[in-house]
Amino acid sequence: MLRDLLFTDVRCSLAARRAALLYHITMPHASAQEWNSSRYAQNARFVSDLGQPVLDLLNPQQGERILDLGCGDGALTEKVVAAGADVLGVDASLDMIAAAKKRGLNAQIADGYSLGFNSEFDAVLSNAALHWMKRDPDAVIRGVARALRSGGRFVGEMGGFGNVAAITVALCATLQQFGIENPATLMPWYFPSVDEYRARLERAGFQLEYIELIPRPTALPTGMRGWLETFAIPFTKSLPPEKRSRFLDEVTEKLRPALCDNHGQWIADYVRLRFLSRKGI
Numbered sequence: 265m266l267r268d269l270l271f272t273d274v275r276c277s278l279a280a281r282r283a284a285l286l287y288h289i290t291m292p293h294a295s296a297q298e299w300n301s302s303r304y305a306q307n308a309r310f311v312s313d314l315g316q317p318v319l320d321l322l323n324p325q326q327g328e329r330i331l332d333l334g335c336g337d338g339a340l341t342e343k344v345v346a347a348g349a350d351v352l353g354v355d356a357s358l359d360m361i362a363a364a365k366k367r368g369l370n371a372q373i374a375d376g377y378s379l380g381f382n383s384e385f386d387a388v389l390s391n392a393a394l395h396w397m398k399r400d401p402d403a404v405i406r407g408v409a410r411a412l413r414s415g416g417r418f419v420g421e422m423g424g425f426g427n428v429a430a431i432t433v434a435l436c437a438t439l440q441q442f443g444i445e446n447p448a449t450l451m452p453w454y455f456p457s458v459d460e461y462r463a464r465l466e467r468a469g470f471q472l473e474y475i476e477l478i479p480r481p482t483a484l485p486t487g488m489r490g491w492l493e494t495f496a497i498p499f500t501k502s503l504p505p506e507k508r509s510r511f512l513d514e515v516t517e518k519l520r521p522a523l524c525d526n527h528g529q530w531i532a533d534y535v536r537l538r539f540l541s542r543k544g545i
């Protein structure tokens with residue numbers, strides 16, 4: 265009897281693993297992040313709210329022509345416009361571009377890997393977007409270089425090396441428990457070190473005036489669950505829909521001892537990479 269039960273258990277868990285693997289293999293575009301401007305506004309408004317340091321670094325001037333790469337819903341772009349600059353926002357998400365246009369911004373859809381601008385901007389700004397362009401960071405940087413006039417500035421802030429390390433470990437460990445093999449391959453983010461990103465910028469002809477890795481523990485207004493539902497979609501989507509909620513619960517519980525304080529406030533382990541570079545003359 266016990267033997268039968270044990271065999272049933274092993275068979276079930278093998279079947280579950282096989283089903284999970286099959287779902288993982290056959291699910292189209294399982295790794296793609298999805299953007300929804302209302303969900304972003306609810307769970308991630310802090311991203312643009314915390315954009316003041318990179319804006320200060322950009323120091324936009326009246327009449328300057330500035331490209332905002334990965335403008336999202338335009339909340340930060342608006343502040344550059346308010347400084348008197350002539351700004352074009354670009355983003356890969358149609359929904360985000362629609363939200364940016366609703367703010368009255370000049371915004372258009374664009375693929376960050378193949379920017380089609382030529383020597384037409386005084387500066388390119390990018391906040392919290394470059395880490396989503398993992399496939400070919402050099403292509404992104406080359407496109408920025410082409411878009412700038414000689415001496416133009418490329419100013420950015422992105423996740424840096426070690427960003428959301430605890431969250432990433434919890435996501436991967438939990439996916440493994442759910443039968444997903446090699447879950448690290450689902451990681452959609454590129455979080456470079458100072459040395460790595462400096463080398464990429466210099467190879468593309470930029471001179472670095474400032475680059476720094478900045479640990480920035482970040483309070484999450486809608487908790488870990490809200491963060492995971494907004495940013496961890498490539499991990500969650502690797503599971504069939506009926507398992508996703510339990511998966512998110514288990515990731516959250518793994519993280520609670522490390523990232524939730526005694527008052528119930530969730531604080532994510534953010535590390536930012538901030539830089540100011542100039543296209544060589």
Ligand code: BEZ
Pocket residue numbers: 311392393395423427428453495
């Ligand atoms: C962001 O887009 O702001 C982000 C994405 C992944 C980890 C941390 C931040």
